[in-house]
Amino acid sequence: DAKTTQPTSMDCAEGRAANLPCNHSTISGNEYVYWYRQIHSQGPQYIIHGLKNNETNEMASLIITEDRKSSTLILPHATLRDTAVYYCIAYSSSGSARQLTFGSGTQLTVLP
């Protein structure tokens, strides 16, 4: 699975859009980009995933560049409850193993 690179931390003002970048320059054609978040001392929560096209759901939007080497998770109107560690993962379930590899993620702090 491709390695991803994320900033260690970011701040965002409450009510503003939070844009979390992720680099995955070695991503292969069959690897999806997944985003999870983890609020302190809780289990991670699935947010969104995509392969090539931009995706949107009730939680967030995912913008993937045309070359697929990077992506951005957008929380359109951040709230204090969005303060969490956000993990970007490039993942393929091809082969016999299906596993997600979690790095250190980005600590997003939403400020009042």
Add this chain to the structure above:
Amino acid sequence: DGGITQSPKYLFRKEGQNVTLSCEQNLNHDAMYWYRQDPGQGLRLIYYSQIVNDFQKGDIAEGYSVSREKKESFPLTVTSAQKNPTAFYLCASSISREDGYTFGSGTRLTVV
């Protein structure tokens, strides 16, 4: 409601003792996983199981054991061979990569 239940939430163990962490899911997911998380770190895979009566070692399996006798259950035993067991343990399950992973709320194990 469907989900994953981990118990207990907090667990204390004396050095040299084995301890078993429970993970039960009613999501009808085939695959289940155990992760370990240390403070300020990402998740590291301990064991995973893609089907009943089958499981595979992850990246840090030494000192741990698992069983998968039922689809719903994937208990993790932390043995006395695990030299540094104090950590936050997370169980997850998945039915397909499109659905992502569902995580439990975790068990915090402390060796005293």
